[in-house]
Amino acid sequence: MPIIATRGLTMRFPGVTALDDLTLDVEPGIVGLVGANGAGKSTLIKILLGLQPASAGQARVLDLDVTRQGELIRERVGYMPEYDCLPPDVSATEFVVHMARMSGLPPTAARERAADTLRHVGLYEERYRPIGGYSTGMRQKVKLAQALVHDPRLVFLDEPTNGLDPAGRDEMLELIRRIGAEFGISVLVTSHLLGELERTCDHIVIIDGGRLLRSQAVEAFTTDSGTLVVEVEEGRDALGQALAGAGLTVRPEGRALLVEVAGERTFDLIRDAVVELDLLLIRMERRRHHIEEVFATPAAPGAAGVPPQGVQAPPGAAVPPRGYQG
């Protein structure tokens, strides 16, 4: 059974359509919702929580109807909002205990659950200090803890890595993975960075201007498409020419080559060319996606929920050049 199902979901504000005929089925697991700022991610979450009535269409969360069963949904779903909403003058412990009480836990259970959850997200002694003195990373952890404290079946995390430095981002992404793996809680996490969700999620949904661009398993993204960064100690251009000659789309970038993945054979072709030219391979890794690349790539055949009219590339989306120009 899908944890989230929408049919023709549409949200119009005066002068802007935030969601446009969105039809989507999301299975349990860690699901990334990706879109640029203003794509409609937060609006979708608010509708799914039953906090915002849609202009048209239907949506169900955990098989509950968002228009009639919002309260039941909010009992079973945790929500970490994008913006800071924490009281500065209470401690993390007081705040999370309060949120546990609000969701119906008795006082002792609320205190125990709050302590466990705060420890789980990595807040220890500092949890007794007022939130006003916390770093952004600590505040994000408090928001995450309050979303988990009532033991939900599903959590919505709206831009949990916002404002975090690289180490803080990695820590948050690791926490999200553990929520899924250790606690069996499904996660819907939003970001405008496809690269970071690709590392964390089982399934990615991409929306743009309120419309569905893609909904597919991460594996399908990473095995069939994308860009490899290939760096050799010397002989970059010789390798570029060999790969272009083998039919790959390749271009130089700095000391490296960017090679478009065209199925599994891409890796074999690179390996064979490196061996044949007797080069020293320094690195071959998948480049972090930029969302524009996805806009420029046609959806995989059979990708769930792809609108029949296909994907529109935004103006200026890059088309890789043919041949090799070193």
Ligand SMILES: Nc1ncnc2c1ncn2[C@@H]1O[C@H](COP(=O)(O)OP(=O)(O)OP(=O)(O)O)[C@@H](O)[C@H]1O
């Ligand atoms: N209450 C509102 N009234 C009017 N317009 C709104 C309202 N809420 C959202 N919008 C508009 O709807 C569009 C989608 O906004 P939304 O916040 O859902 O996007 P988002 O993908 O979450 O982006 P961000 O990451 O920047 O929050 C935007 O154009 C936004 O300005």
